Amino acid sequence: MEYFFVFLFTGLGVLMVGGGLIASLMIAPHRPSALKNSPYECGEPTIGKSWIQFNVGYYLFGLLFLVFDVEAAFLYPWAVVFRHAGLTGLIEMIVFLLVLIVGLIYAWRKGVLEWV
Numbered sequence: 001m002e003y004f005f006v007f008l009f010t011g012l013g014v015l016m017v018g019g020g021l022i023a024s025l026m027i028a029p030h031r032p033s034a035l036k037n038s039p040y041e042c043g044e045p046t047i048g049k050s051w052i053q054f055n056v057g058y059y060l061f062g063l064l065f066l067v068f069d070v071e072a073a074f075l076y077p078w079a080v081v082f083r084h085a086g087l088t089g090l091i092e093m094i095v096f097l098l099v100l101i102v103g104l105i106y107a108w109r110k111g112v113l114e115w116v
Contacts, residue, residue: 060112064104071100 078085078093085092107113 057112057114060107061115064107064112067100067103071097 074096075093078089082089
């Protein structure tokens, strides 16, 4: 009886998602045409090959931005409860920042931060 509601809500969730997908398949119009199936990007027809290689540096630069953006998201709540966290919270944040600084130095030495 302890898990009855867990199974009940899980089953209801699966039924609602499945019901929505089935209703969408039954109700939505399906009229494929050459224009709808044509590849596009921003409404412009493609010129040349659509599969080209991009410099991996753009992705690495974006990932580094994401890592340090998440760091800022973790620093703000920590700063709010800094007085209640005590010495343990300070040491944990120093370790967290050291790991990120080591990662930044590694990326810097590998040349990831140089824009091509």
